[in-house]
Amino acid sequence: xxxxxxxxxxxxxxxxxxxxxxxxxxxxxxxxxxxxxxxxxxxxxxxxxxxxxxxxxxxxxxxxxxxxxxxxxxxxxxxxxxxxxxxxxxxxxxxxxxxxxxxxxxxxxxxxxxxxxxxxxxxxxxxxxxxxxxxxxxxxxxxxxxxxxxxxxxxxxxxxxxxxxxxxxxxxxxxxxxxxxxxxxxxxxxxxxxxxxxxxxxxxxxxxxxx
Amino acid sequence: xxxxxxxxxxxxxxxxxxxxxxxxxxxxxxxxxxxxxxxxxxxxxxxxxxxxxxxxxxxxxxxxxxxxxxxxxxxxxxxxxxxxxxxxxxxxxxxxxxxxxxxxxxxxxxxxxxxxxxxxxxxxxxxxxxxxxxxxxxxxxxxxxxxxxxxxxxxxxxxxxx
Numbered sequence: 001x002x003x004x005x006x007x008x009x010x011x012x013x014x015x016x017x018x019x020x021x022x023x024x025x026x027x028x029x030x031x032x033x034x035x036x037x038x039x040x041x042x043x044x045x046x047x048x049x050x051x052x053x054x055x056x057x058x059x060x061x062x063x064x065x066x067x068x069x070x071x072x073x074x075x076x077x078x079x080x081x082x083x084x085x086x087x088x089x090x091x092x093x094x095x096x097x098x099x100x101x102x103x104x105x106x107x108x109x110x111x112x113x114x115x116x117x118x119x120x121x122x123x124x125x126x127x128x129x130x131x132x133x134x135x136x137x138x139x140x141x142x143x144x145x146x147x148x149x150x151x152x153x154x155x156x157x158x159x160x161x162x163x164x165x166x167x168x169x170x171x172x173x174x175x176x177x178x179x180x181x182x183x184x185x186x187x188x189x190x191x192x193x194x195x196x197x198x199x200x201x202x203x204x205x206x207x208x209x210x211x
Numbered sequence: 212x213x214x215x216x217x218x219x220x221x222x223x224x225x226x227x228x229x230x231x232x233x234x235x236x237x238x239x240x241x242x243x244x245x246x247x248x249x250x251x252x253x254x255x256x257x258x259x260x261x262x263x264x265x266x267x268x269x270x271x272x273x274x275x276x277x278x279x280x281x282x283x284x285x286x287x288x289x290x291x292x293x294x295x296x297x298x299x300x301x302x303x304x305x306x307x308x309x310x311x312x313x314x315x316x317x318x319x320x321x322x323x324x325x326x327x328x329x330x331x332x333x334x335x336x337x338x339x340x341x342x343x344x345x346x347x348x349x350x351x352x353x354x355x356x357x358x359x360x361x362x363x364x365x366x367x368x369x370x371x372x373x
Contacts (some may be wrong), residue, residue, distance in 0.1 A: 004268070036350070050218025051259065053242060061235035062351055064366050069308045148310040153366055156236020157349025160259075163305050164239055164320055167221065167259040167274050168266045 003201060003211060004170050013046050016176050020044025022138055023131035024191055025180035030130035031123070031180065031188075033121055035095050037044045038183040047175045048125055054155030054163050054173060057167050058083065060189065065123070067158035068124030070148045072132065075141040076203055078163055079162040080128045083155070084120075084189035086110065092188060093119050124148040127191060138207035148200075162194040215353075218257045221274040225254030225286045226356065233353035237303035239321035241328050241344065242352045243280055244300045245337065246359035247292035250287055251357040254283045260320070270362075278329035284335060299332050300361045301342040302324060302352045308320030309347065321345070341373040 001121040008016075026042050032039040047057070058195035067090040068082045090110040094100060096119050112120070130167065136143045151158055166173040173194070178190040195203060204211035216224045218234040226232060228251035234242050237257065245254045256279040260266065263275040272278035288294060304325035325344045332339055343350070343363050351364040364370045 050219075051221040051271075054220055055236045062364070062366075067307075131247070132330050152347035153238075153307065153348070154236040154351065156220075157238030157305070159282055160236065160238040160240055163220065164259050168268070171221070171271050172267050 004197060005166075005172055005174050005194040006175075007211070008200070008206070010211060011209060012204060015204060015207055016046045016174075019203070020046070020178050020193065023135050023193065024180075026134035027131040027191065029126040029178055030126050034123070034126060035092075039097065039188065040181045040183075042181075044176055044178040047179045048172050049175070050172050051163060051167070055161050057157045057159065061154060061156030063155045064152065065155045065158060066144065067121060067151050067153070068121060068148050069122050069151070069158075069161065070124060070128045071145060072193075072195075073146065074143040076139075076143050076192040077200045078199065079165075080131070080145060081158070081192040081194065082124050082127055082189055083158065083192070086152070088188055089120060092123065093187060096123065112152065121148045121150050123191055124150070131191070131193065139200065140198075141206050144163045162192070165196065183188060215268045216299055221259050221271055222252065223256035223273045223279055223286070225252065225253050225283060225290060225353050227290050228285050228356040229236050230356045231353050232356075233351065235351045236309045236365050237350045237352060239303070240325065241276070241301060241303040241321070241334055242350070243276075243332070244302075244352070244354040245283055245284070245287060245297050246300075246354065246356075247287065247296045248298070248359055248366040249296055250293065251356050252290045252292035253354045253359065254287045255352075255354050256283045258281060258324060258328060261323045264317050274281055276324060276331050280328065280331045280335065286335070292299050294335075294337075297337045298359065299337045299339045300354070300359075301328055301339060301344055301364055302350050302361065302373070304344040304352070305346050307347060307349065343371065
């Protein structure tokens with residue numbers, strides 16, 4: 001019998017939250033070192049959403065966002081998505097490149113050049129790498145991220161990408177979401193780990209929880 | 212006031228004139244808009260996957276091209292549309308991310324969704340009169356019951372009417 005999202009009980013959800021906590025904690029530390037600034041994170045949320053609600057999360061389906069996506073491969077598979085509002089991405093790039101940390105205030109949104117885009121991808125790389133390495137240390141599983149790719153587009157269109165895989169097995173998708181904020185509470189972005197349904201059992205077993 | 216009806220992911224809706232049926236932020240999913248110009252009945256499906264046959268759970272028929280389009284046609288006939296008059300317009304089916312191993316099934320899902328939708332429409336003998344599919348960007352679409360025009364909005368790729 002193949003397991004599904006509906007088979008997760010409250011203990012499993014707590015395990016997933018804890019995974020988010022440890023992974024995101026490590027990722028926040030890495031980002032703080034990179035930017036030489038204080039980075040805070042909220043308590044990770046395990047979101048189980050019906051497909052029809054997915055696009056409206058994060059403040060609207062048409063909200064323009066920067067999405068950095070990586071595939072997770074190894075013993076455990078899934079997707080990682082780091083989503084930033086346009087303005088936050090601009091601030092982040094400026095911090096990383098040692099420029100004044102404001103945004104240009106352009107109404108249409110800043111147009112990112114090639115160097116800025118690769119800087120953003122690198123941030124995705126570092127966050128995903130540190131998130132997964134702590135997860136790997138915790139579980140003894142072999143987990144590796146792919147090369148990141150970036151899209152600047154509607155939040156709904158970007159969030160639908162990891163959701164589609166779930167369509168084959170059910171009518172909802174599970175995201176482990178953590179919000180990162182910079183020292184003065186400007187939101188940096190939302191980090192999503194979206195484990196494939198088929199690997200829930202791998203994850204649970206590695207942590208000694210039956211599923 | 213024209214009634215605006217929202218269609219979520221893996222969802223479908225239809226209505227008689229006057230209405231606007233919209234779906235927001237289509238990525239790799241494909242939007243199939245059907246219209247009967249005489250009775251002014253409009254319908255829209257937001258399809259996630261090509262086929263219900265390959266899925267372990269196919270209880271939500273709005274999710275798949277093969278089952279969603281058939282259901283949408285049934286719903287529209289119940290509203291007074293005539294099958295022989297129906298026309299179709301397609302939008303969406305983008306590839307939002309392009310990874311190095313671009314061969315993976317999930318990443319080509321957009322193109323497969325479009326191909327599956329076309330196949331189903333052909334088998335139902337519903338002509339596809341226009342489409343705006345593919346690319347690497349998201350789309351918001353709305354079908355107007357007045358004349359069946361499909362308006363498409365994007366970020367950075369303009370707006371159009373098909």
